[in-house]
Amino acid sequence: MTRTQLALFLATVLVLGFFFSVQLRSQAAADRLLSGQDNVTLGLLISGLAQSNQRLIEARSDLSGEEQRLADSASSPTKASQELQQQLSQLQVVNGTVPVHGPGVHLKVSFKMQAFEIQDLSNAMRQLGAEALVFVVLAQDQVAICASGCHSAAQALLAAKANVSYVAPAVGPLDAVGSIGMDLVEQIIRIYDNYGFQTQILVADVRNAVHVLDAALMGADVATVPLDVLEQLYRHPLTDELLAGRREEP
Amino acid sequence: MTIGQETRRARGLTIVFVTLVLATAVTAQLKASLVPGSNRVARDQQLVNSARTLEADNVNLRGQLKSIQDQIKRDNDRLAQTSGAAAQAQMAARDQKERAGMTRVTGPGISVELGNGNDPHLPGDSRRDWLVKYLDIQDVVNQLWSANAEAVSVNGQRVVTTSSFYVAGSDLLLNGVHLTAPYRIEAIGDGGQLNGILSNSNNLAELKTRGDLYQLKLKWQTERNLTLPAFDGAFTLRSAVAG
Numbered sequence: 067m068t069r070t071q072l073a074l075f076l077a078t079v080l081v082l083g084f085f086f087s088v089q090l091r092s093q094a095a096a097d098r099l100l101s102g103q104d105n106v107t108l109g110l111l112i113s114g115l116a117q118s119n120q121r122l123i124e125a126r127s128d129l130s131g132e133e134q135r136l137a138d139s140a141s142s143p144t145k146a147s148q149e150l151q152q153q154l155s156q157l158q159v160v161n162g163t164v165p166v167h168g169p170g171v172h173l174k175v176s177f178k179m180q181a182f183e184i185q186d187l188s189n190a191m192r193q194l195g196a197e198a199l200v201f202v203v204l205a206q207d208q209v210a211i212c213a214s215g216c217h218s219a220a221q222a223l224l225a226a227k228a229n230v231s232y233v234a235p236a237v238g239p240l241d242a243v244g245s246i247g248m249d250l251v252e253q254i255i256r257i258y259d260n261y262g263f264q265t266q267i268l269v270a271d272v273r274n275a276v277h278v279l280d281a282a283l284m285g286a287d288v289a290t291v292p293l294d295v296l297e298q299l300y301r302h303p304l305t306d307e308l309l310a311g312r313r314e315e316p
Numbered sequence: 317m318t319i320g321q322e323t324r325r326a327r328g329l330t331i332v333f334v335t336l337v338l339a340t341a342v343t344a345q346l347k348a349s350l351v352p353g354s355n356r357v358a359r360d361q362q363l364v365n366s367a368r369t370l371e372a373d374n375v376n377l378r379g380q381l382k383s384i385q386d387q388i389k390r391d392n393d394r395l396a397q398t399s400g401a402a403a404q405a406q407m408a409a410r411d412q413k414e415r416a417g418m419t420r421v422t423g424p425g426i427s428v429e430l431g432n433g434n435d436p437h438l439p440g441d442s443r444r445d446w447l448v449k450y451l452d453i454q455d456v457v458n459q460l461w462s463a464n465a466e467a468v469s470v471n472g473q474r475v476v477t478t479s480s481f482y483v484a485g486s487d488l489l490l491n492g493v494h495l496t497a498p499y500r501i502e503a504i505g506d507g508g509q510l511n512g513i514l515s516n517s518n519n520l521a522e523l524k525t526r527g528d529l530y531q532l533k534l535k536w537q538t539e540r541n542l543t544l545p546a547f548d549g550a551f552t553l554r555s556a557v558a559g
Contacts, residue, residue: 110483122549
């Protein structure tokens, strides 16, 4: 083998060796990617990238048009000003600093959404190219709040100012400490009537049928009544005699 | 040329030819042995190739956009000199561009490192809580916004008003760019305030618990000077009109 042949041989081996190593390395890189990502990830990536690229193509088209318009308006100060004003207006829309209108979708969700679900919804909308988003709470969840353990008219006043749904004066315990529980209910009703508070009065810790009767006479809204008091409400000696047949119905 | 020389030349060419054929055969054989001969792997390879092509297209398109945007900027500068009204509009637009994240910004702030933890190899584990999920990144970003961050980026992608955190299995697409763990989130703002919100044990509670369980990496530090890149995409408005 001559020197030239040897050189040719070595050069061929070198070139082949280079391509051989490049091939092997690229294959190894592909394998690493394969092992790192499952099909679902790859599918989602492809879908997301395709959407993104489509929007980039649209953006390229829009920007090319804008560039052309800017070039055309170079000779006219009025047109130049209009173009720049147009850009400003678009940026204000992007930043959400001006009200916007246009076609779109109105999505009404009638169940309680978790924070991350709202984020997901927002992400999906953005991913699909939403240009402006607004979230409107149509109706807040109705959660009734009850200010329980109310023992004074002043407490009831504060509860109403805090806009709670119910205030619950505890009449039984007040009677037990020498106060008159139903007097408190009467005072609360008067205060609430004076100012038109919407808070309802729940007569709590009822101990006897008279409590219930007084509450109704005063115009309290609700009462929590124990079973024994409930029985007192319908029991009457005359009714008992009638039911026992010891007395005839008039 | 003598007969002897011709013979030597022919012999040399034969050696080169045989070497070529052998090397090609060896390369092909090795390549084939690296790829398991199942249809599934072939399909996976197709998916990988598709994703790669799309990513390359994405980079290419962004490059083209950058070039057009640079030209528009030059045009704008020229037009702004034509009248007072144009100059005023350009000034206002510049302010809006900064707000929109279209300019590079520098300032103090915080950097957050978020990386995958250790796989406990639990049988039937479909939650894969040892991985950083797109919601984790979004939660951190939301916390930073709530602490008055003025600019935020994730792995060099600026978070802007139109940004979506698009879940792609264990990965993330942000502004249409494919990002993978580990993630570096940077925010410009009051470092103390940003640090305070991340340090509050009530915030990012789930992520912090997973960090303890799976050694998921979550650490942050205030920075004296950060530089966040400009948003490298474009805002396309085709439907929304001001007013």
